Amino acid sequence: MLKIEGVYKTFNPGSANEVRALRGVSVTINPGDFVCVLGTNGSGKSTMLNAVAGAFPIDRGQITLHNTDLTKMPEHKRARYIGRVFQNPFSGTAPDMSIAENIALAARRGMKRGLSSALSVKKRAQFTEPVRQLNMDLEGRLDNPIGKLSGGQRQALTLLMATWIKPQLLLLDEHTAALDPKTAARVIELTKQIVEKDRLTTLMVTHSMQQAVNLGNRILMLHNGKIAYDLKESDKKHIRVNDLLALFDEIRRKDQMDESVAQMIKKQYI
Numbered sequence: 446m447l448k449i450e451g452v453y454k455t456f457n458p459g460s461a462n463e464v465r466a467l468r469g470v471s472v473t474i475n476p477g478d479f480v481c482v483l484g485t486n487g488s489g490k491s492t493m494l495n496a497v498a499g500a501f502p503i504d505r506g507q508i509t510l511h512n513t514d515l516t517k518m519p520e521h522k523r524a525r526y527i528g529r530v531f532q533n534p535f536s537g538t539a540p541d542m543s544i545a546e547n548i549a550l551a552a553r554r555g556m557k558r559g560l561s562s563a564l565s566v567k568k569r570a571q572f573t574e575p576v577r578q579l580n581m582d583l584e585g586r587l588d589n590p591i592g593k594l595s596g597g598q599r600q601a602l603t604l605l606m607a608t609w610i611k612p613q614l615l616l617l618d619e620h621t622a623a624l625d626p627k628t629a630a631r632v633i634e635l636t637k638q639i640v641e642k643d644r645l646t647t648l649m650v651t652h653s654m655q656q657a658v659n660l661g662n663r664i665l666m667l668h669n670g671k672i673a674y675d676l677k678e679s680d681k682k683h684i685r686v687n688d689l690l691a692l693f694d695e696i697r698r699k700d701q702m703d704e705s706v707a708q709m710i711k712k713q714y715i
């Protein structure tokens with residue numbers, strides 16, 4: 446279970462570039478939840494995931510994963526529990542290393558150095574089948590450097606690597622946004638397979654409302670650094686793209702109302 450409690454994060458505080466990216470985010474993600482995270486640009490989706498992964502210290506609040514307090518834990522230690530895939534197909538893998546070497550690195554995540562011996566023949570043989578199941582024509586290319594592969598092939602491999610050792614939490618941040626529609630669909634299909642097979646607790650940021658409707662059991666909608674809607678299993682079952690669009694409209698309308706109230710208050714003081 447992932448518990449995010451009262452998390453605040455302001456970038457560049459006190460400066461002209463101050464951004465209040467998270468303004469009191471509280472949410473509990475249950476084991477096996479597959480959550481799609483929606484929200485307009487700049488609403489705090491990536492910041493929320495980065496806060497969980499430990500990319501920066503948070504200003505206030507607490508983050509716990511299965512009763513382990515992550516709040517002050519450095520990013521590299523959290524990586525033992527958390528698998529991540531980003532939007533950019535070029536992050537998350539070592540481009541000059543081969544597919545097999547990259548997987549070998551993923552396979553020894555969290556192990557002590559001494560235990561992780563060089564790539565044994567036996568281990569390498571274990572890589573072929575999972576890579577074949579990606580259906581990306583990569584099983585015959587285990588010795589090719591990852592840098593030579595297409596974006597879709599890299600995202601598929603990054604996904605495989607992020608989940609090679611079952612993570613307690615999988616964070617996906619628009620991991621198909623940079624791919625062409627056909628490749629994106631393939632990577633989404635893989636995501637579904639992998640998450641469902643291991644019942645991985647997953648937070649997936651997406652800008653695709655269709656993906657949010659099709660995948661997972663829960664939808665979080667962020668707005669202005671807060672959770673505006675949390676649609677749980679029973680609500681989510683019936684939700685369609687149009688309903689999500691309506692929710693976005695409602696958020697926008699509320700914003701405009703807030704704006705006009707602010708104007709009124711301002712007028713009273715002038």
Ligand SMILES: Nc1ncnc2c1ncn2[C@@H]1O[C@H](COP(=O)(O)OP(=O)(O)O)[C@@H](O)[C@H]1O
Nearest residue numbers: 456464466484485486487488489490491492493
């Ligand atoms: N490292 C950072 N430094 C300064 N500002 C940041 C940083 N990361 C995000 N922001 C700002 O915080 C706000 C939320 O960003 P982000 O979480 O990336 O939004 P989203 O992923 O929902 O599009 C934005 O205004 C963004 O510019």
Ligand SMILES: [Mg+2]
Nearest residue numbers: 490491492618
């Ligand atoms: Mg983002």
